[in-house]
Amino acid sequence: MKRALAVVVALCTLGFAGFSQIVIKGSWTASVCLPDIELTSTLSLTFTVAGFDITSTTTFDEAGITGQGFSLKGAFGPFSLTGKMRFDPEDVAYEVGQLVTSFDFAGLALGLTVNHWLDGEWDPVYFGYPTLTPDPCDPTIVGGNLQYVLTAKIDPWSVRVRFLDCSAGTAFQDLLVTGAFDLCCGIKLNSSFSFTKAGFGSLVLSGINIPLCCGVSLDVSITYSEDSKSVTITPKFAGIAEACFTVYGGPEYSASTNTWSGIRIDGFRIRCSLGDCNYLEYVHAFNPAAATIPYAIRAKFLGDCAEDEYLELGFCGPACCGGKYEVSLRLLWNADATSGVGLFGLTRFVGAVKIPIMTNFTLNLDFVMPAGCPAATASFCFGWTFTF
Numbered sequence: 001m002k003r004a005l006a007v008v009v010a011l012c013t014l015g016f017a018g019f020s021q022i023v024i025k026g027s028w029t030a031s032v033c034l035p036d037i038e039l040t041s042t043l044s045l046t047f048t049v050a051g052f053d054i055t056s057t058t059t060f061d062e063a064g065i066t067g068q069g070f071s072l073k074g075a076f077g078p079f080s081l082t083g084k085m086r087f088d089p090e091d092v093a094y095e096v097g098q099l100v101t102s103f104d105f106a107g108l109a110l111g112l113t114v115n116h117w118l119d120g121e122w123d124p125v126y127f128g129y130p131t132l133t134p135d136p137c138d139p140t141i142v143g144g145n146l147q148y149v150l151t152a153k154i155d156p157w158s159v160r161v162r163f164l165d166c167s168a169g170t171a172f173q174d175l176l177v178t179g180a181f182d183l184c185c186g187i188k189l190n191s192s193f194s195f196t197k198a199g200f201g202s203l204v205l206s207g208i209n210i211p212l213c214c215g216v217s218l219d220v221s222i223t224y225s226e227d228s229k230s231v232t233i234t235p236k237f238a239g240i241a242e243a244c245f246t247v248y249g250g251p252e253y254s255a256s257t258n259t260w261s262g263i264r265i266d267g268f269r270i271r272c273s274l275g276d277c278n279y280l281e282y283v284h285a286f287n288p289a290a291a292t293i294p295y296a297i298r299a300k301f302l303g304d305c306a307e308d309e310y311l312e313l314g315f316c317g318p319a320c321c322g323g324k325y326e327v328s329l330r331l332l333w334n335a336d337a338t339s340g341v342g343l344f345g346l347t348r349f350v351g352a353v354k355i356p357i358m359t360n361f362t363l364n365l366d367f368v369m370p371a372g373c374p375a376a377t378a379s380f381c382f383g384w385t386f387t388f
Helices: 002-014
Strands: 023-034 040-047 050-059 064-076 079-088 094-106 109-116 142-155 157-164 168-180 186-196 201-211 216-226 229-237 238-244 245-254 259-273 278-284 310-318 325-335 347-360 361-370 381-385
Touching: 002 278, 186 238
Parallel strands: none
Antiparallel strands: 023 040, 023 381, 040 050, 050 064, 064 079, 079 094, 094 109, 109 142, 142 157, 157 168, 168 186, 186 201, 201 216, 216 229, 238 245, 245 259, 259 278, 278 310, 310 325, 325 347, 347 361, 361 381
């Protein structure tokens, strides 16, 4: 069964060349960083054959090929079809693959997903699950594993049934039914029911929101299991956002005593748009690692420098072939440091430039200049994005 599935996916990926003329398009991105001469590159080639897009994605570094993937996207009449598989060129081995088909008719959506992975190669993100979803099979058992996911949806209800084959035959894994009820006054009650091979799993009633004040509200959910009932109260803080001023934080809440003692401020952002893509942004994070601060902001801080503050200027202008050049310059500080910082408490100076050279070729420049933090490393990267 597993070999047959792999053959089907391979044929779907490679076997349509004879049906019509092939259209080829793709992109090549690369970056070389100095002074260590580190190379990263991605080559993507898409072949359009008989209405199907077959894509090969290859990643490289200075030592050679580091990754290889293939994907397929198309339709058979009312059925949509997507597939993908990934290989490890260094170990010369297949790792994971997925095949997805769906059918929509008169408001009813039906779907089938087949996930396949070798022992120890479970990748939840690749299969569309949350990052920390555990491997449903024993990774120490040698062999291939299959998961079949059947779905049906008609608003506001949906059903998901999963079957699992951990190299020992196919067996039922679980059933999940979700839906929503309209109560009154615009209030909706969400529900989910799960059933596993061991029997009743849980019944969860959620969607109850209780507004308090100052942008703070409470989300309440009730979970019934086979031998217990639990009530979960999750405080929410909408933040303060007026014009270009945003505050990040959350309520100080004790789940054990159900008491609210105040609002915690994790940071704030001031962003002023000066034009089409010209802006000035200032961020101060009292807790740079706080989950309430968007990841796009947290990623700009270097933890080894204990950075918690930055000022960023972005601007753009007309460039070749109807495109626009884009520039961003960022100064970063460790506001509380008494050592390991430079003039005015600066830790680093970071910049990025994108310049269209042709309609299908963009030059990318990035640099980092330490300004006092000994953990920061100077670098200059140049690269390109070429589409064809």
